[in-house]
Amino acid sequence: MSIIDTTLREGEQTAGIAFTFEAKKRIIAGLAQLGVDEIELGTASRANHDLVILADFIRVHHSRQAFSLWCRCQDEDISYAASLKPAVLALSIPASDLHLTKKLGRDRKWAAARLRKSLNTASRAGIRKLAVGLEDASRADGDFLRILAGIAEENGAFRLRLADTVGIATPMTMIRMVEPLLGMDLEIGVHCHNDFGMATANTITALEHGALWGDATILGLGERAGNSRLEELISFLALQSGKPYNLEGLRRLSAFVAEQSGRRICPARPILGSEIFACETGIHLHGLMTDPTTYEPFAPEKVGLTRKLAVGRKAGRRSIALTLERLGIARLDEICLAGLTGKIRNEAAKKQRSLSDVEIISLARPYCP
Numbered sequence: 001m002s003i004i005d006t007t008l009r010e011g012e013q014t015a016g017i018a019f020t021f022e023a024k025k026r027i028i029a030g031l032a033q034l035g036v037d038e039i040e041l042g043t044a045s046r047a048n049h050d051l052v053i054l055a056d057f058i059r060v061h062h063s064r065q066a067f068s069l070w071c072r073c074q075d076e077d078i079s080y081a082a083s084l085k086p087a088v089l090a091l092s093i094p095a096s097d098l099h100l101t102k103k104l105g106r107d108r109k110w111a112a113a114r115l116r117k118s119l120n121t122a123s124r125a126g127i128r129k130l131a132v133g134l135e136d137a138s139r140a141d142g143d144f145l146r147i148l149a150g151i152a153e154e155n156g157a158f159r160l161r162l163a164d165t166v167g168i169a170t171p172m173t174m175i176r177m178v179e180p181l182l183g184m185d186l187e188i189g190v191h192c193h194n195d196f197g198m199a200t201a202n203t204i205t206a207l208e209h210g211a212l213w214g215d216a217t218i219l220g221l222g223e224r225a226g227n228s229r230l231e232e233l234i235s236f237l238a239l240q241s242g243k244p245y246n247l248e249g250l251r252r253l254s255a256f257v258a259e260q261s262g263r264r265i266c267p268a269r270p271i272l273g274s275e276i277f278a279c280e281t282g283i284h285l286h287g288l289m290t291d292p293t294t295y296e297p298f299a300p301e302k303v304g305l306t307r308k309l310a311v312g313r314k315a316g317r318r319s320i321a322l323t324l325e326r327l328g329i330a331r332l333d334e335i336c337l338a339g340l341t342g343k344i345r346n347e348a349a350k351k352q353r354s355l356s357d358v359e360i361i362s363l364a365r366p367y368c369p
């Protein structure tokens, strides 16, 4: 299972976002540090002249980092892409009748022929690793997907990427799209959009059902509601599946991209939010104080956070007893503990916040033997 980060291609397509050259270099360095398997550096087109320098930057400073370019099936773009010598060239072609007819005024026959021709042009131009991206695959006819996959396979592509371009897939429909294409001489990749909030789940589901590659962008940047979030995918694979990504720099890189793109990171945002390890509920506090794995999927330190256990309106006797123990206060009998619990809850309700250690100590004093 491997991740392609497309922050610099799809992420930069987001309305209102344009990374400076320096920012792009920092993003590349951050992605390389995380150990992302491939960076999609941009769209191969002469208009995109940054690419020459960025490609050299990767080769010189991050020589072990694979990068790819996204490319339309157009000869002039393919020859420009070849001059940049990417590890992988991802040729993209629309796969749905809707896109072929409404966008291009073409049909399936044209798409098949164009894909075959472009793969051959790219091979002749010396590109060794060719990938094919099928745009709007989730709305395309399944038989036609197989035909395009066959063309990709016969004409030297090693990977086929299925795009849920408008983010309408569910985990179930992802499985239905991926499974018929397994068993060919092609690695399957997916590119999921987040229009209904399912991009990460869809990508993980595809990876669990035979796909080998999943696309993501930092903070999920991308068209409309964006793409699968890199922070979610990479953390899930690292923490739940043991993939050796280095999560250490993830928070810093995400904060940098947030700043550069004018996006806020919400306090409860998975992986990144500042408050995701804060807890106030009595039953949970008791569990966390006894053994954090009871109510945490992973240790906060893994993603650069610390646990925040707050004693407030929802505190319970057991969590207060453990708090007193932490504060070095002698054990109270059950009656005193119940009395103190009531006091703490009332005080917190009055103040509309949780209480500090000093406040807890002063409320506990009258109960101490």
Ligand code: HCA
Pocket (backbone or CB within 6 Å): 010, 013, 090, 091, 092, 093, 132, 133, 134, 135, 136, 161, 162, 163, 164, 165, 166, 191, 223
């Ligand atoms: C786009 C294209 C794409 C990627 C398709 C591909 C999509 O809309 O800009 O894999 O080549 O979502 O369809 O990002």
Ligand code: CU
Pocket (backbone or CB within 6 Å): 010, 163, 165, 191, 193, 222, 223
């Ligand atoms: Cu996309």
